[in-house]
Amino acid sequence: MKRELLRFAVAGLIGLLVDAGVLYGMLALGAGYFAGRAVSFVAAVWATWQINRRFTFVRGTNKSPWVEWWHYLFAMLGGGIINYAGYTAAVLLLPRHALLPLIAVGIGSLAGMTVNFVSAKLWVFKPRS
Template sequence: MIRRLTPRLAALARRFQFLSFAAVGVVGFIVDTGVLYLAKDDLGLGLYAGRLLSFLVAATTTWLLNRVFTFGNPPVRSLLREWLHFLSVNSIGGLVNYGVYSGLVLTISRVTEHPVLGVAAGAIAGLAFNYLGTKHAVFRHRAAQLGR
């Protein structure tokens, strides 16, 4: 594996890494929305408890996909420990995400009727927090290889 990349190649790699993270986020959004509607409609959990469950499932999905596709499937002693670290680091973005979602559900009837709108707004709001935290705390070995 190349330890140091040229500045131009490192910049390209960072862009690709962010785009990969965003693409994984789209998959997470689809999972989040699907589980929310399942939890809300079929499990009777409602808009808030259902969203907590859907967020956990989506975060687990994005952790797995990011570890393989975005950050290169790094070797670890404990996948459970890495997953918990990912969840804790992404809790800031998760709180931003859930706060935006909840605020919109509470104040805008169209979002209450179509919670996918709130899920989308929350995901966009939490994206920067989650990317930076994931890159620099959970998978920091890859950030170092890409010249930060």
């Protein structure tokens, strides 16, 4: 369990970097903080799914990758709602700064991580019976 949580956290850190990178790219293209974050969130979910399915929850499931992806995306939406609420609060309450998107993504990611770990472990990557 500790090893899975550590690997999940590492995947989450990589996901945070993907999230922030895509968000900054979307902002450069003219998307706002919120539309850009919707795109960056999906990119981060895709990246963390790829990592978690190969390195964190390695026992595998009996789901096809297509079904597993949709289950993972759906499961991450629970933590994503908490994540997005933390992000939104940070964007609205903190002063504007070049690092605001990165700080807000970090706050949101930490807020949603526990919900995401539990749903991934107990539903998406539940071991084959």
